[in-house]
Amino acid sequence: MLQQKSWTVATRGRSTLExxxxxxxxxRQAGTQSGLCHVFLHHTSASLILCENADPSVRYDxxxxxxxxxxxxxxxxxxxxxxxxxxxxxxxxxxxQNSLALPIADGRLDLxxxxxxxxxxxxxxxxxxxxxxxxxxx
Numbered sequence: 001m002l003q004q005k006s007w008t009v010a011t012r013g014r015s016t017l018e019x020x021x022x023x024x025x026x027x028r029q030a031g032t033q034s035g036l037c038h039v040f041l042h043h044t045s046a047s048l049i050l051c052e053n054a055d056p057s058v059r060y061d062x063x064x065x066x067x068x069x070x071x072x073x074x075x076x077x078x079x080x081x082x083x084x085x086x087x088x089x090x091x092x093x094x095x096x097q098n099s100l101a102l103p104i105a106d107g108r109l110d111l112x113x114x115x116x117x118x119x120x121x122x123x124x125x126x127x128x129x130x131x132x133x134x135x136x137x138x
Contacts, residue, residue: 011121035137045089053116089122
């Protein structure tokens with residue numbers, strides 16, 4: 001069985017946006033008891049992360065770490081067509097990921113107690129980001 005859903009989310013600029021409940025709702029509506037839910041983000045300047053969802057300071061600290069690792073406006077970068085955050089956003093995406101494979105068990109996402117799925121926007125301005133989730137089941 002294969003089921004697929006695409007949708008867009010609006011980001012607020014550089015931040016994280018949790019999409020766990022949207023994914024879990026899709027899995028439940030599909031009626032899939034076991035399998036995989038693959039999620040793909042159709043962009044090169046935002047990413048998907050599986051991260052702690054109980055304490056927002058974890059994501060705040062991730063952002064601060066990434067800002068130190070890949071600072072905006074670094075003179076090293078030639079690719080600045082869309083501003084000083086352009087190339088850093090691409091590097092951030094490459095260092096993280098734009099797809100995840102999540103297990104499905106007992107009709108729902110089988111995540112750990114404190115795990116959530118987030119879109120991590122790497123650009124400083126808000127954007128609309130397209131996602132596709134695909135359920136693969138026996």
